[in-house]
Amino acid sequence: IEPTWESMAEHYQVPDWFVDGKLGVWFHWGIPSAADENRPNDGSHYGRRMYGAAEGASGAQAKMNEDLKAFHEQRYGPVETFGYEDLVPLFKAEKWDPDVLVTFCKDNGARFIMPVACHHDNFDMYDSFHPWNAVKMGPKRDTLKEWKAAAANHGLKFGVSTHLYWSPRFFANARKYQKPGTLESKLFNMDYDPRGYATQDSWNEHWYARCWEIIEKYDPDMFNNDSPYPKIKGGKGLGIKLFTDFLNRDLEENKGEQTVVLSFKDGNADREAFTYNLERGSSGVIQPEPWMWATDLSGGWFYRATAVNRMSIPVMIGNSIDAISKNGVVMLNIALKGEGTIPENQAAYL
Numbered sequence: 001i002e003p004t005w006e007s008m009a010e011h012y013q014v015p016d017w018f019v020d021g022k023l024g025v026w027f028h029w030g031i032p033s034a035a036d037e038n039r040p041n042d043g044s045h046y047g048r049r050m051y052g053a054a055e056g057a058s059g060a061q062a063k064m065n066e067d068l069k070a071f072h073e074q075r076y077g078p079v080e081t082f083g084y085e086d087l088v089p090l091f092k093a094e095k096w097d098p099d100v101l102v103t104f105c106k107d108n109g110a111r112f113i114m115p116v117a118c119h120h121d122n123f124d125m126y127d128s129f130h131p132w133n134a135v136k137m138g139p140k141r142d143t144l145k146e147w148k149a150a151a152a153n154h155g156l157k158f159g160v161s162t163h164l165y166w167s168p169r170f171f172a173n174a175r176k177y178q179k180p181g182t183l184e185s186k187l188f189n190m191d192y193d194p195r196g197y198a199t200q201d202s203w204n205e206h207w208y209a210r211c212w213e214i215i216e217k218y219d220p221d222m223f224n225n226d227s228p229y230p231k232i233k234g235g236k237g238l239g240i241k242l243f244t245d246f247l248n249r250d251l252e253e254n255k256g257e258q259t260v261v262l263s264f265k266d267g268n269a270d271r272e273a274f275t276y277n278l279e280r281g282s283s284g285v286i287q288p289e290p291w292m293w294a295t296d297l298s299g300g301w302f303y304r305a306t307a308v309n310r311m312s313i314p315v316m317i318g319n320s321i322d323a324i325s326k327n328g329v330v331m332l333n334i335a336l337k338g339e340g341t342i343p344e345n346q347a348a349y350l
Contacts, residue, residue: 001244001247001248001251003240003241005240005269005270005273006270008240008247008270008272008273009270009273010272011247012247012258012262012272012273012274014275014289015258015260015261017111017157017221018112018157018222018261018329019290019329020111021111021157021329022111022324022329022330023110023329023330024110024111024113024159024329024332025110025112025113025114025331025332025334026114026115026116026161026331026333027113027116027147027333027334028044028116028119028296028302028303028333028334028335029125029303029335029340030091030116030119030123030125030302031047031088031123031138032044032121033091033302033337033338034087034090034091035087036071037303037304037305037337038305039071039072039075039306040064040068040071041067041300041304042300042304043064044301044302045120046084047084047121047170047171047174048120048171048172048173048174049064049065049069050072050079050084051065051079051171051173051174052066052068052069052079054172055172055173079174080177083174083177083178083184084171084187084188085184085187088132088138089137089138091138091139091338092138092338092339093134093138093139093141093143093339093340094339095337095339095340095341096141096143096336096339096340097340098143098147098149099150099153101150101342102150102151102153102156103154104342104347104350105350106154106155106156108350110332110350111156111157112151112156112157112159112221112222113147113151113156113157113158113159114160114222115144115147115159115160115161116160116161116163116226117144117160117214118162118163118210120163120164120170121167121170121187122164122171122188122189124210125143126142126145126214126217126218127144127145127217128210128213129209129210129213130186130210131183132187144160144214144217144218145218148218148219148220157221157222158220158221159220159221159224160218160220160222160224161224161225162210162214162223162224162225162227163226164210164211164227165207165227165228165229165230166227166228167189168189168192168193168194168203169197172195174188175188175190175194198230198231198234201236204230204235205236205238207229207230207238208238208241208242211223211242212242215245215246215249220260221259221260222260222262222263223246223260223263224263224277225239225243225263225265226264226265226277227265228266229242229264229266243262246262247260247262261275262275263275263276263277263292264277265277265278265279271287271288271289275289275290275291275292276289276291276292277292277331278291278292278293278294278328279294279295280295280296281293282319282323283323283326286325286326286327287326287327287328288327289327290327291329292328292329292330292331293319293320293323293328293329293331294331295311295316295319295330295331295332296309296332296333296335297309297332297333297334297335297345297346297349298333298335301333302335303338303343304335309345313349332349334346334350
């Protein structure tokens with residue numbers, strides 16, 4: 001497959017295991033999961049909102065930032081002395097048992113899982129060359145390796161989701177509290193321009209290297225990119241290079257047969273070239289290409305005890321059936337507690 005949309009559209013084939021599987025479970029779990037569970041609504045973006053005012057924020061968004069900063073400073077102390085990096089030791093995963101969790105998913109009909117490998121907060125949940133990762137700190141476990149082993153043990157397909165690309169912008173309002181050249185500066189992506197990173201070669205190359213490490217080291221059955229990616233113009237085409245490299249690697253290993261799924265959210269790209277991830281939306285018609293309907297069981301993507309899922313269980317079942325009837329596959333997100341267990345209300349939904 002050549003690194004063009006035309007070539008991807010010509011060759012991309014969704015494997016039967018995905019279409020026939022119908023139901024998967026996404027897992028959002030990381031540093032935000034360990035912050036105080038009674039915190040106010042953070043939009044699952046605790047890392048950026050805890051630093052308060054953000055450029056361009058207004059109305060409800062600005063108030064959310066202000067409320068969260070006030071909460072954080074009352075709960076943990078000023079952001080100058082207790083920053084996002086200081087939440088990392090609180091994330092211990094002391095009760096996390098991926099075998100138990102995968103068993104629960106399988107017993108309730110799921111045929112694949114997709115843990116988050118890295119969210120916008122730039123913390124890798126695997127053994128990464130990036131210094132801020134779950135093997136070196138926090139849980140001190142290679143969670144992707146353990147998720148994959150549990151999935152294989154129970155015959156489920158294993159996906160990964162990366163949300164890395166927004167990271168330089170995500171922490172823009174935290175930079176004034178950081179010192180360049182420190183280990184912390186690597187977490188806050190201070191080597192890259194928070195406004196112009198999308199056309200910064202060093203960032204796009206770094207993004208590619210981080211994503212390719214996941215693919216090579218963990219050999220996922222599905223790769224989901226949950227944020228933008230380097231464009232052909234301005235980004236040296238490193239986005240479509242990663243996608244086609246992922247597919248070509250699979251074709252080479254499987255004698256020309258595609259066995260993996262490539263998914264992302266770009267609604268403007270050719271839907272024949274990848275599997276479209278429609279988050280919290282719906283389709284009015286039967287789609288010609290298989291697609292993924294992704295929604296959240298927790299009410300907030302990352303765990304927060306006060307979050308409320310406004311979609312009742314009967315409505316969610318109806319929406320799931322509707323998506324499947326229109327050539328969709330359902331991906332339900334579970335927001336694990338920081339300790340690594342499923343809250344009872346989310347277990348009831350699944």
